[in-house]
Amino acid sequence: MAGGVDLICLVFMWSLWSAAYNGATNTLKPGESLNSSSLLVSANGKFTMNFRVYELDPNHSYLVIKWNASHNYAWVANRETPILYPFGVLTLDRNYTLKITHRDGDAVVLYSADSETISGDAVATLMDDGNFVLQEVSDDGSVKRDLWQSFDYPGDVLLPGMKLGVNRSNGHNWSLSCWLTEKSAVPGPFTLDWDPDGHELKIKRHGVVYWSSGVFRDGNASHKWIWIGIALVAVLLAMVFCSMCYLLRRRKLAEMSRICCMMNSNRPTKANGLQNDDLRVFKYASIIAATCNFSDENKLGEGGFGPVYKGKLVTGQEVAVKRLSKRSGQGISEFKNELILIYELQHTNLVQLFGFCIHGEERMLIYEYMPNKSLDYVLFDSTRCQQLDWNKRFNIIEGIAQGLVYLHKYSRMRVIHRDLKASNVLLDERMNPKISDFGMARIFMNDEQEANTMKIVGTLGYMPPEYVMGGNFSIKSDVYSFGVLMLEILSGRKNNSFYNDGRAFNLVGYAWALWKEGAGLGLMDPTLDDSCDKDQLLRCVHVGLLCVEENAASRPTMLDVILMLTNESMSLPVPTKPAFCTERNVITDAIGGNRPEMVASVNGISNSGFDGR
Structure with missing residues (x-):
């Protein structure tokens, strides 16, 4: 059956090529x-x-x-x-x-x-x-x-990876494949010269010969047999390589087919529109039409997975299409991980997945559309951040916490997100937060408390020390990321790229320095001055510092965090020095109004893999 499908696909591709050719x-x-x-x-x-x-x-x-x-x-x-x-x-x-x-x-x-x-x-x-x-x-x-x-x-110039046919003076043709492996040592482009007297092909740059065929001389039988042998070996290697590529591609397609079958069998599709419990396999043509062929006008942004586009289906439903980039470090495993996880998870503070699309090498996830984009898009912009008064910010903090409590405790599986940050929190039309991007997430068994990996994934600045240094992660890893994110929401500043008198330190260190001096209000975003509940803000700073403590066991659980934030009569532990904190005396500048300069940087794109130390 699979062979018949492949044959139909080949005939279809051939008919399209023939139509374009004719x-x-x-x-x-x-x-x-x-x-x-x-x-x-x-x-x-x-x-x-x-x-x-x-x-x-x-x-x-x-x-x-x-x-x-x-x-x-x-x-x-x-x-x-x-x-x-x-x-x-x-x-x-x-x-x-x-x-x-x-x-x-x-x-x-x-x-x-x-x-x-x-x-x-x-x-x-x-x-x-x-x-x-x-x-x-x-x-x-x-x-x-x-x-x-x-x-x-x-001149004829060879570019790295290009093949150029060469006609020899005796009428026989042969081709040369030039692969540039040391660009820094021999920068291109190159000039291809044929010497008709010596029947020799030379590759030059600025008159310097970097390669010469040398052995292509008529009448030299030994050289001829050498090149015949080389050609045979090359053909055999090419056949082996093509066979491996074919088998790997079949394996990928089989895996994708298995996902499709699993999704279709477990959750039926309703033809009359999208429902909360539906998961659809979208046709590639419908995605092309919905996004106007992935036009720049419809592009919403780009993250570690790839670009995200706004789309409008024929039913009028607005969607967000996340398209896996070929340059992304993520692949089928992350795609499958996010697809299966969000398929299993349902919560008001988690983004809703409508379906997916697989077309050749293309892999896309189709989500509900969030008109206010991501939290970092609003929070870190000097104009848009004014939409976030204190009540909205506290609601965002509480909503993210509720979503994490569901992942850690109340979902059918215990899930560690591992890449919680402002760009992975989306905002709906009422500024309600929804956690997204589960490509890096890990599932824990009910009795499993922590795990270890040699492949560290996530975003620097949001990862706790035990994970960065030793590869250990648990639900307390998400608690640390939440603490950093909460401090960003309170201050309106990114965690990284703070500078004070030419000496760099991060937002966590800045918050800790203010807290030690009893000036926690110095962390407040100036745009909140009129709307802010000062006591509630100080309590949030206190809880945020508890979340970023160096010792994972000392950090509260997300359920504890919600209780601390909502129960004002509950006494809070005294925070200790956070992880990745460099001591700075910043209290004078904070009180005097000369706050450290923040140098804007790209909100860290997720690292899909680097070795733990």
Whole structure:
């Protein structure tokens, strides 16, 4: 059955490619252009011309002519000027200027007719020999003269990872794959030179020869057999590599299929709309339509998992689409982890997952849309933070605490989030908080209290010392992260990048210094002055310092935290020196109004893995 599905997919992909190929032309007329989704095909179908992404840099593309029968390149137009993918456009304008344009960059001009007189018309054609030629033509279509051709372009340059076909003087063809492994030692680009006398190919840069074929000499039988042997070994290695890639891909697809089957069997889909207990498998086409093909206008932000886009389904339902980035350190395991966890968890302070979409290498999670975006988007902006008066901030603190209590104690499984921070708390239309991003979370058994890992994940500044230094984590790890986050909400400042008289320290250290001097109110965000309940704020600072204590056993549980915050008659323990705290005498500046300067930095993107010490 699986083989039949693969065959159907191959036939479908072949039909799409054939349709695009048959609809292509070999000419570019004045006013026409070639973009990243179109191509030129020579009349005999031997050569194609289009924008291609080169293997070691998926973010940029080059305009290339290649042989259809192989992966070899006949010509590369913008060798030293890569174009941001997919925004490259080759244009022959009405002034007969042939150029490559792209977004936010200077044009790469291949030919300009400014200094020439063209009496008739001009057309650019991909010839049957692989040459791209701009010709002046008469009214009847006959060629008057060649204005420009690609083979006259100076030098052949190899880019790292590109393959270039080379024609030897005796008529035999062979191809060279140049992989640059030491960029710092030998910076590109390179010039490819053929020595017809010595039948030798040389790679140069600024006249210096970095590589020479040397052994390609006619009549040398021993060298010929050596290269035949090398070719056979290379073919065998390529076959083994392709087989491994195929098996790994099948394994990934099988895993994704298993997830789909599990989700479909455990929770039915209702055709009449999205319900709280539904989990849908979305079609890729519906996600493309909902997000306007992932347009920049719909982009809400980007985190460790990848970019997040706003979408609107055909039913009118607004959603947030989290798309796994290929550059992300996260992969199938994190995707599956978040999918299964949020599928199992239901709480008013946890973000709701509507479904997911798997399309080839694409993996997406579809969430409820949060109109106020994330907490860091509002909290750390000097204008937007004014929306958060004291009551809203206290409600956010309490809501996050309630969500963590559910994860740690009342859900069907004990869950450690491991990446709690302001950017992973979303705000609905009434500024109610919802914890999101469970890609790093871990499930504990009921009788399990802590665990150890050699792969540390999370965000620096929010991770407790026992986790950073030894890889030990427990529910008290989330308590520490909550304490840091609560201090950020009270102060309106990020934990990292504080500076005082040129000496760096963090928000936790600053709060501790103020508390020791009896000036805890110095931590308050100035925008809260009129709305703040001073006693309640001091109690929150007190609880926050208890949460960030160095000894994990001394930190309260999240259930204790809620009791401490809501029961004002409850006496609180005296906090001790927090973890990662550097002593600073900041009380004078705080009272005098000269608070430490905060240098804004990107709110730490989650580290998906670095070795614990």
